[in-house]
Amino acid sequence: MTPAEIRKASLRQLLDTRKQMMSTLWMEEMKTASVQDQQNAARLLLQIQHAILEMQNAKLADIRDKLIANEKALGDGIDNLKKELKTIQNIRVAIQAVGQFVQIVGRVVKLLAMA
Secondary structure, three states: OOOHHHHHHHHHHHHHHHHHHHHHHHHHHHOOHHHHHHHHHHHHHHHHHHHHHHHHHOOOHHHHHHHHHHHHHHHHHHHHHHHHHOOOOOOOHHHHHHHHHHHHOOOOOOOHHHH
C-alpha cells in the first residue's frame, strides 16, 4: 500500500471506531462494564478523537516514513479491531483491541499521554 492508502485506512478505522464507541450497543455494554473498563473506554475515546485530529492535520510528507514502517502493524490492528467491534461479545476484549490500535497509531502521530 502507498503511504496515502495506509493513512486513509487508518483514519477510516479511527472514525469507524469512534462511531462504534458512541453507538447504542456500546453504551448498553458499558452499563454492565466495571468502573475500570468504563474509565479505560472513556480514556480511549479521547485518544481516538485526538488521533483523528492528528492524522487529519498531519502532512503526509511528515508521517510518510512512520506509516510505511508501521504498515503491517496498522493493517493487523485494523483487522483485529474490526473483528472485536463487530460483535462486542466481550467489552473488555473490545477495549483492549481499541487500546492496541491506538498504541500503533501513536507510533505514527504524537498522541497526548493519558494516565
